[in-house]
Amino acid sequence: MIALVGNPNTGKSTIFNTLTGMRQYTGNWPGKTVLQTQGFYRFNNRHYKLVDLPGSYSLLPSSPDEEVARDFICFARPDCTIVVADAACLERNLNLALQVMEITPRVVLCLNLIDEAKRKGISVDILSLSKELGVPVVPTVALNNYGIEDLKKTIAALVEGKLECSPRRIEYDDEVERLVEDIESHINPIIPRSLINFRWLALRIIDGDSKLLEAIRSYLHLEGEILI
Amino acid sequence: MKLTELAVGKSGVITSVAGGGMQRRRLLDLGFIPGSRVENVRCSPTGNPTAYLIKGTLIALRREESDMLFVKML
């Protein structure tokens, strides 16, 4: 299963339709009554399920739409997450990209709207960006199919383990890192490590994201009071 | 001065983000980061909300939000 996330209006749905040939249907993801678009495509004899998520500026959600995206990345744990970014507006888009990289190990940065960026005189050094982030970066123009084949190849290579991906880890100051370590040790007996990224959860607890804890309770079917 | 006081058509640079917790974090996630250039592009008849151009995108803020942002006029 592959998820598409990104800031609003970066071309996620266009990429979704190009990949799936618009054979999408609207599915109901179990757990909550949220709608998201799902579809399928084949590549190299493998079947890929693709999920198109609502536009989002942050994995710390402030709207129901953003919550759908956060919950999906956090709890459905896709095999690979494509962050669709506006190449003409990279700085803004990297905020979400870095957040996604903090929570999930297999990420592709899809730099869409390359044509618009070019028109504005912006060119992006793809190789350096990929090196800095530690994830593959694929330039695309979703409207005319440019880069879509590359995107499919990159996803396949990641899913098949032929391409290494090591998202750059953001180190916080000593005090925060000490707290993270301490909180992680408290989460450990309560939630199985396979269900959620402990470091990410510890950081959200430091943020004071109490709504996340409610979401955890409902998605992971935990009984009683979680945490500390 | 507060971002709220920045007139339509004027630009400034964000100097600080007040408040704390998730509300402050949200403004940072929307791109209102100290050092960033911001422009008041237009406001609704009541002045609330107001649309600001920040890091290449128009973002509408309510007055409670723009009150938390401090700018230096350009």
Ligand SMILES: Nc1nc2c(ncn2[C@@H]2O[C@H](COP(=O)(O)OP(=O)(O)OP(=O)(O)O)[C@@H](O)[C@H]2O)c(=O)[nH]1
């Ligand atoms: N020029 C250009 N336009 C594009 C490209 N990709 C998408 N678009 C256009 O950008 C607009 C937004 O595309 P969508 O696919 O709806 O964007 P989205 O990310 O799904 O938007 P939300 O779901 O609202 O967040 C549409 O008008 C697309 O036709 C591209 O590579 N180049």
Ligand SMILES: [Mg+2]
């Ligand atoms: Mg869409």
